[in-house]
Each structure stands twice: as structure tokens, then as C-alpha cells.
Amino acid sequence: MMQAPLRPGPPPTSPGWRIQLRDLRATVALVWASSPGHTAALLLLSLLAAFLPAATLWATKLLIDGVGEATTGRLAQAGGYGHLVLLLALQVGIGALGSVLGSLQNTSRELLGDSLQNLITLKILRKAVGLEVERFEDAETYDSLQNAYREVGVRPLGVLTQLISLAQALITLVSIGALMARLGPLVLPLVLLASIPGVIIQNRFGAENYRMLRRRTQDARIQNYLGSVLTSDSLVKEVRLFHFEPYLLERWQQYYRQFRSQLVPLVQKRNAWSSAASLFSALLVGVATLSVLARAARGQITVGDFSLFALGISQVQGQFGTLLTGVSGVYQNLLYIRNLFEFLELPTRDLDAGEVWDAPIETIEFQDVSFHYPLTERQVLNGVTFTVHRGEALALVGENGAGKTTIVKLLTRLFEPTGGRILLNGQDASRFSARSVQREMSIIFQDFGQYQMTARENVVLGASEDAAVEQAGARAGADEFLRSLPDGYDTMLGRMFSGGRQLSGGQWQRLALARLYHRDASVLVFDEPTAALDANAEFETVSRLREQAQSRITVIISHRFSTVRLADHIVVLQGGVISESGSHQELLARGGTYAQLYTLQASGYREEAREPAGPSVS
Numbered sequence: 001m002m003q004a005p006l007r008p009g010p011p012p013t014s015p016g017w018r019i020q021l022r023d024l025r026a027t028v029a030l031v032w033a034s035s036p037g038h039t040a041a042l043l044l045l046s047l048l049a050a051f052l053p054a055a056t057l058w059a060t061k062l063l064i065d066g067v068g069e070a071t072t073g074r075l076a077q078a079g080g081y082g083h084l085v086l087l088l089a090l091q092v093g094i095g096a097l098g099s100v101l102g103s104l105q106n107t108s109r110e111l112l113g114d115s116l117q118n119l120i121t122l123k124i125l126r127k128a129v130g131l132e133v134e135r136f137e138d139a140e141t142y143d144s145l146q147n148a149y150r151e152v153g154v155r156p157l158g159v160l161t162q163l164i165s166l167a168q169a170l171i172t173l174v175s176i177g178a179l180m181a182r183l184g185p186l187v188l189p190l191v192l193l194a195s196i197p198g199v200i201i202q203n204r205f206g207a208e209n210y211r212m213l214r215r216r217t218q219d220a221r222i223q224n225y226l227g228s229v230l231t232s233d234s235l236v237k238e239v240r241l242f243h244f245e246p247y248l249l250e251r252w253q254q255y256y257r258q259f260r261s262q263l264v265p266l267v268q269k270r271n272a273w274s275s276a277a278s279l280f281s282a283l284l285v286g287v288a289t290l291s292v293l294a295r296a297a298r299g300q301i302t303v304g305d306f307s308l309f310a311l312g313i314s315q316v317q318g319q320f321g322t323l324l325t326g327v328s329g330v331y332q333n334l335l336y337i338r339n340l341f342e343f344l345e346l347p348t349r350d351l352d353a354g355e356v357w358d359a360p361i362e363t364i365e366f367q368d369v370s371f372h373y374p375l376t377e378r379q380v381l382n383g384v385t386f387t388v389h390r391g392e393a394l395a396l397v398g399e400n401g402a403g404k405t406t407i408v409k410l411l412t413r414l415f416e417p418t419g420g421r422i423l424l425n426g427q428d429a430s431r432f433s434a435r436s437v438q439r440e441m442s443i444i445f446q447d448f449g450q451y452q453m454t455a456r457e458n459v460v461l462g463a464s465e466d467a468a469v470e471q472a473g474a475r476a477g478a479d480e481f482l483r484s485l486p487d488g489y490d491t492m493l494g495r496m497f498s499g500g501r502q503l504s505g506g507q508w509q510r511l512a513l514a515r516l517y518h519r520d521a522s523v524l525v526f527d528e529p530t531a532a533l534d535a536n537a538e539f540e541t542v543s544r545l546r547e548q549a550q551s552r553i554t555v556i557i558s559h560r561f562s563t564v565r566l567a568d569h570i571v572v573l574q575g576g577v578i579s580e581s582g583s584h585q586e587l588l589a590r591g592g593t594y595a596q597l598y599t600l601q602a603s604g605y606r607e608e609a610r611e612p613a614g615p616s617v618s
């Protein structure tokens with residue numbers, strides 16, 4: 001059965017002409033900015049080349065007329081043999097000039113395309129850096145990013161090339177048209193008319209193709225995801241073990257079949273209409289040829305004139321087609337480029353806006369903080385109030401989805417509260433720039449990064465290097481295994497690149513801890529710090545953490561009560577509301593949720609310890 005897409009794709013959009021005009025200007029400016037020299041060169045060379053077809057036709061006509069005279073014994077009238085050779089040289093010269101111009105044009109276009117691709121990719125990456133973290137959890141942003149990337153390579157250069165082709169076609173058409181006008185008043189209009197149906201068909205189906213692709217964006221993303229699950233190194237074990245492959249493959253194919261069912265009628269219809277247009281065109285060209293033949297029969301034109309007509313038809317049709325499709329091609333390219341601009345126009349957050357915070361954080365105070373994620377209504381935090389001082393460890397406890405990580409996201413200024421205030425050393429945090437506050441914080445997230453880079457890069461993350469790298473490694477209990485790697489801290493990690501050493505889950509986590517310690521921050525945040533560590537390692541890590549937290553504020557999120565109990569202050573969250581708070585002893589004495597959960601987990605350990613046959617906790 002066909003699976004419904006997760007969400008419907010974005011509707012096809014046709015921006016108004018004002019937007020199109022603005023995009024056109026922006027595109028030309030973008031191309032120019034990427035390489036002014038190559039853009040100017042391409043423009044000049046193309047305009048020069050636009051005169052060549054007419055020049056070739058005229059030279060050919062003169063040569064054929066000359067040859068005609070010569071072969072009928074009137075060489076002297078043709079200007080003599082020398083003149084014929086001169087005409088031939090002219091024709092060959094024009095051809096040679098055409099090749100030189102063409103080659104220079106190609107060079108400029110290729111280099112311009114490369115600079116442009118680089119500039120746009122850089123713009124996209126810079127944009128992504130400035131986007132709100134929330135955007136990355138939003139499917140639409142992903143679509144937008146994917147659409148933007150798809151357009152990087154060809155579209156903007158396509159617009160410029162088409163604009164140049166338009167000018168080029170106009171020049172060529174006017175110059176050849178002037179030559180053809182000599183063959184009778186009807187010839188040129190008939191030949192031009194013959195080009196119109198083909199162009200109309202091309203436009204109509206081009207627009208339909210665009211709409212189909214845009215509708216498909218979301219499906220293509222799901223299909224890509226399915227493919228990536230099938231080829232992922234981190235998922236391969238689970239996928240094999242659960243025999244997930246047939247289902248994934250089938251779904252992947254379903255998306256393809258759905259796309260195919262739209263593609264087939266489109267291709268068939270387009271080709272049927274195209275052949276009808278060709279027939280019509282051939283008919284009109286036939287009529288035009290008849291009128292020229294009639295003139296020839298009356299002796300009103302020369303053989304050269306007829307050759308001009310015969311060779312000129314395809315030129316005129318080609319250039320007229322370029323002229324008509326050029327306009328719609330620019331229009332269509334601009335539709336695609338809108339995807340790029342849509343992404344580049346997404347609002348960014350200025351992380352440096354506000355006063356600069358440059359002191360250690362001594363107290364953090366949540367005052368009646370509430371929060372709902374952007375684009376959602378549901379309050380995930382409600383009236384959250386607590387204070388934590390330097391030297392203290394705060395633990396956040398609660399079931400999945402209670403709001404623990406959200407508190408951390410607010411604390412670390414990835415998001416701003418929608419209600420209430422967060423005070424740092426008694427001052428409203430929102431006054432200060434997010435980046436300057438973040439400098440005082442170090443964090444290890446539940447889903448911390450495993451960067452496919454060297455161990456050293458994993459620890460310093462671009463910060464200037466010093467001896468503190470090894471110190472941080474030692475504090476995280478990672479120094480020993482990192483030193484034992486082939487190149488020590490400079491060993492490439494992960495499987496993605498050749499020569500990379502894969503670490504175990506616990507080792508990666510220790511490396512992330514080293515990263516956390518490496519930043520000399522006054523607030524340390526541990527979101528599930530010990531999830532991938534064994535019991536010994538957990539005890540070691542948590543004890544070390546307590547030792548090192550004396551002059552800092554430590555915030556710990558954990559489901560393990562053995563970790564939580566070490567905190568000075570424990571906040572229990574239920575559905576985004578604090579249900580109780582206090583020290584471990586206070587909460588136990590209170591006999592509330594915390595006490596119940598603690599007793600439950602502790603009894604689990606005791607049971608296991610008593611029962612030798614049961615699973616051991618090692």
C-alpha cells in the first residue's frame with residue numbers, strides 16, 4: 001500500500017512580476033559579483049559573435065554567385081580567380097573567428113560558472129550559520145535548503161547566459177532578416193511564424209515540469225532519507241537485525257513509482273505536441289520555399305540568394321526560437337532561483353546583538369519562566385522558578401518530554417523564554433548578546449557531535465590550541481586511550497574518511513566531555529552525561545565532575561539517580577511544571593515523586609545484587 005507522505009509538499013508558487021524583476025536584478029548582480037571580469041568578457045564576446053552568422057551567410061552567397069559565374073564561363077565578371085580565393089578566405093576567416101570567439105566564450109562561461117557556484121554555496125552556508133537553531137528542526141527549512149542547493153550550479157548562470165543569448169539572437173535575427181528581406185516580403189514572416197508553435201509547446205511543458213518537481217520536493221526528501229537509512233554505517237546493524245531492508249526498499253520504490261506515474265504522461269504529451277508543431281512548421285517553410293522558387297523561376301534572384309535563403313532558414317528559426325524561449329527560459333530559471341532567494345531571505349538571528357557579557361556567571365535565576373516552541377501553541381514550560389549559585393550542582397529530573405532539555409536550551413540562549421525572565425548575576429540575560437553569554441557556558445548534549453576529524457579537533461572545535469587539550473582529555477578520562485591511538489591526539493576519528501579510527505560509544509562520550517572541559521566556562525551543562533558510560537566510568541566521571549565543579553555552576557540532566565543524588569539542588573519536572581525541588585535528602589524525606597522513583601530504581605539495583613542468576617550490573 002502506498003504510504004502517505006509525511007507532510008504535503010510546498011504548493012507551486014508563481015511570484016508576481018515585481019518579485020521576478022527584483023530576482024532578475026539580484027541574479028545579475030550575483031553573477032557580476034562572483035566575477036566581474038569574466039561576466040564582462042562573456043558579454044562582449046557574445047555580442048561580437050552575434051554578427052557572425054549573417055556575415056557567414058553573406059560571404060557564402062557571394063562565393064556561390066562567383067562560382068556560378070565562373071562555372072558558366074564568366075570568370076572575369078566574377079572578378080577573376082583571385083577574387084574567388086579572396087571570398088573563400090573571407091568565409092574561412094569568419095569561421096575561424098567564430099571558433100576563437102566560441103572558445104573564449106566557453107572559457108569565460110566555465111570559469112564564471114565555477115566562481116558563481118562557489119559564491120552561492122558560501123552564501124548558503126553563511127545563511128545556515130545564522131539561522132535559528134529551531135529552523136533545523138523544521139522540515140520546511142530542510143526542503144528550502146535542498147531546493148536552494150539544487151539551484152546553485154546552473155540556474156543563475158543560466159539566467160545570464162539566456163539574457164546574453166536574447167541580445168545575441170536579436171542582433172543575428174535583425175542582420176539575417178535584413179539579408180532575407182531581398183527575397184520577397186512574405187519569406188521572413190512565414191519562416192518566423194513557423195517557429196512559434198514549437199516555442200509555445202516548450203514553454204507550456206517546461207512550466208508543468210517545474211510544478212511537478214516542486215510538488216515532489218517533500219517526497220524526494222523522504223526517498224533520499226530512505227536511501228540513506230539503507231546505506232548508513234550507524235544504522236546498518238539495526239536494519240539488518242530487524243530485517244528492515246525489504247520494507248525500506250519497497251517504500252523507496254513506491255516513491256519512485258509515484259514520480260514515474262507523473263513523468264510518463266508528461267513526456268508522452270510533450271513529444272506528441274512537439275511533433276504536431278514540427279509538422280506545422282514544415283508546412284509553412286514549404287510555402288516560403290515555394291515563393292522563393294517562383295522568384296528564381298522568374299530570374300529575379302541569384303543562386304547565391306537561394307543559398308542564402310536555404311541556409312538562412314535554420315538560422316532564423318533557431319534565433320527566433322531562442323528569442324521566444326529566452327524570455328520564458330529566464331522566467332523559468334527565475335522561478336527556480338526563487339527557491340534559492342527564499343532560503344537566503346529566511347530571517348536570521350544576530351547572535352551578537354545586545355551588550356557584551358564578560359564576567360563569570362555567579363548565579364542563574366529562572367523567574368516564572370514559560371516557553372512554547374515557535375510555530376506551536378503548547379506550553380512546554382510553565383512558571384519554572386529556581387536559582388543556582390556558583391559552586392552548586394543543579395540536577396533536572398523528570399520523565400521523557402518533561403522539559404529538561406528545553407530548560408537547557410533556554411539557559412544556553414539557543415531560545416528565548418516566551419514568558420518570565422532568566423537572570424544572570426541578577427541581570428536580565430536578554431540584555432546581553434547570546435554569543436557573549438554562551439562563551440561562559442560549556443555543554444555536553446545528549447546527542448553530542450562525533451566529528452569525523454582528528455581527536456584534537458574534536459576537543460578544541462576550532463578554538464586556539466594549547467596544552468589544555470591534553471589536560472581536558474585527562475579530566476574527561478580520555479587521555480589514556482587517545483594517547484594509545486596511532487597518532488595520539490592527531491588521529492583521525494570516525495569511519496567516514498580513510499584511515500579514521502572508530503571509537504566506542506563511551507569513548508566518544510569521554511571525548512565530548514573533554515570538549516566540555518576544554519572551554520574555560522563558568523557554567524557546565526551535562527545533558528545525560530553518562531548514558532553511554534559503564535557503571536564504573538559513570539561513577540568516576542560524576543565524582544570528577546563534582547570535584548571540578550567547585551568554582552562553577554553545574555547543571556546535570558540525568559535519569560540515573562546515582563548521578564542525580566550528587567547534586568546540591570534537584571528540580572523535579574512534570575509536564576513542564578516544577579512538581580518539587582530540594583536536596584536529595586530533603587526530597588527523600590518528603591516522600592513525593594522523587595522519593596518514589598528513587599526507591600524504585602534503588603530497589604531494582606538491590607534486587608539484581610541479591611539475585612545471582614539475574615542480570616548483573618557491571
Ligand SMILES: Nc1ncnc2c1ncn2[C@@H]1O[C@H](COP(=O)(O)OP(=O)(O)OP(=O)(O)O)[C@@H](O)[C@H]1O
Nearest residue numbers: 137373376380398399400401402403404405406407
Ligand atoms: N523543537 C521542538 N519543537 C516543538 N516541540 C518540541 C521541540 N523540542 C521539544 N519539544 C517538545 O517539548 C517538550 C519537552 O521536550 P524536552 O526535550 O525538553 O524534554 P526532556 O525532559 O529533555 O525529555 P528527554 O528526557 O526525553 O530528553 C516535549 O513534549 C517535546 O515534544
